[in-house]
Amino acid sequence: MIKCTQCPLRRFGIFEPFSREDEEAMLRLKAGELVVAPGTTLLREGSKAAQLYTVLSGMGVRYKLLSDGQRQVVNFVLPGDFVGLQAGVMDEMRHSVESVSDMRLCVFDRLAFFGFMQNSPERAFDLTWLAAIEEHLVAEALTSVGQQPASTRVAWALLRLFRRAAAVGLEREPGRVPMPFRQQDLADAMGLSLVHTNRTLRDLRERGLATWQEGELTVPDLDRLATAAGMEDSDGGLCRPLL
Amino acid sequence: MIKCTQCPLRRFGIFEPFSREDEEAMLRLKAGELVVAPGTTLLREGSKAAQLYTVLSGMGVRYKLLSDGQRQVVNFVLPGDFVGLQAGVMDEMRHSVESVSDMRLCVFDRLAFFGFMQNSPERAFDLTWLAAIEEHLVAEALTSVGQQPASTRVAWALLRLFRRAAAVGLEREPGRVPMPFRQQDLADAMGLSLVHTNRTLRDLRERGLATWQEGELTVPDLDRLATAAGMEDSDGGLCRPLL
């Protein structure tokens, strides 16, 4: 099991620094590690989860299902993300979380976790911070889906995914990161049909903005993609706490 | 100035109960009251606000502006809502807040507020709770905008506004609440053009689901509107803290 004191994620710049004592306190909260295969449901909408997770590696999706079978992907889940907060503060989850690749997660017990928060104002503040960041990310997605045409939306989503993956060290070769999602996931995230998403991806590829094939996303020129994405990317270097 | 110990909002069921001491502690944090006219910008995207507000009366919108002048209304602001949290925990606001009617707001000093949170784990928890609820609301809006056709989206928005307004005592006559927004606000919230929003409202009116005219929203049958809104309203009676 990976110890928080030597967490491979913490060295990346997007995460707030942690004192030695804080790392050791987190380690005491850690109940274990969870490894799951692609397609595993980690948290189900409506459930009252007893566990909270921090993603160590792998990717997933947060989504809501509608009664008619439609699905809205609310956000993508990448290493460093904290999942299950809703079940922690509200009574139950309002969305589901599912893996799309192999994932390794840090497991915390809900009760122990909030017990710790009681005595640690700084960590409690971090939790609010995390929730506020999540809201901001969803609000940006809403803005893209609500106001932009398909090509801009898809460009925005790819840009966001690339930046985030790169920020946690997944950019092995320059301009290239793993991207294990299906086109259907992206379509459900941006409110587009699968067919139109596919056409839009081809369009972006032919314009040399981004190529997503065989589980890898290649972006030759971030600035050009950012221009096509329509929103000045306010939080390229947005810092966040890591728990 | 209204004292927190006799806050007119707290008697409504959607808010978490508060102990007498808590009310008095909040009162000490209260820096004053702010009254604004319609169309006033309370918080501007990119600003580092020194104040946080709780809405006592009136309505407004939270929105993001795009470089090309498009606007996404992220959420509507109603009595009991807490605004400015983002500027509190992140460095600056990621959206703007503007009044659409006369508004009265409770003003808190940012520093004093977070100082208080340090010593009050329960209130700090409430803050996280609020942020999580906001995220949930935005995620539901994203789901509606991303997956539903225009009529369903508009029905959903009206249902949400009606429920929320009624929950803070604005339902003077049965089935009727004030609704001071412009059609453009609703259009910008649901990612529709003004023209199509107008047609959709007429459609809902002719189907007897909801009538919104002259600043008043009338809903003859909540259940029928809820059916038209496409999402089982998970949080009709969702409780929230009031700060």
Next chain:
DNA sequence: CGGTACCTTGACGAGCATCAAACCCTGTGG
């Protein structure tokens, strides 16, 4: 009375959904 802000309605066309089918690749079993 002209000006502005908002609501309303008509006409037209574009963007995107839908339907349909083919083409991978991988795994499975005869």
Next chain:
DNA sequence: CCACAGGGTTTGATGCTCGTCAAGGTACCG
């Protein structure tokens, strides 16, 4: 070894939903 099925990707054809353009209506205000 090949037949087959299943999950994902790709492409074409068709038409509906919704955006855009345009104009007119109403109320309010200086």
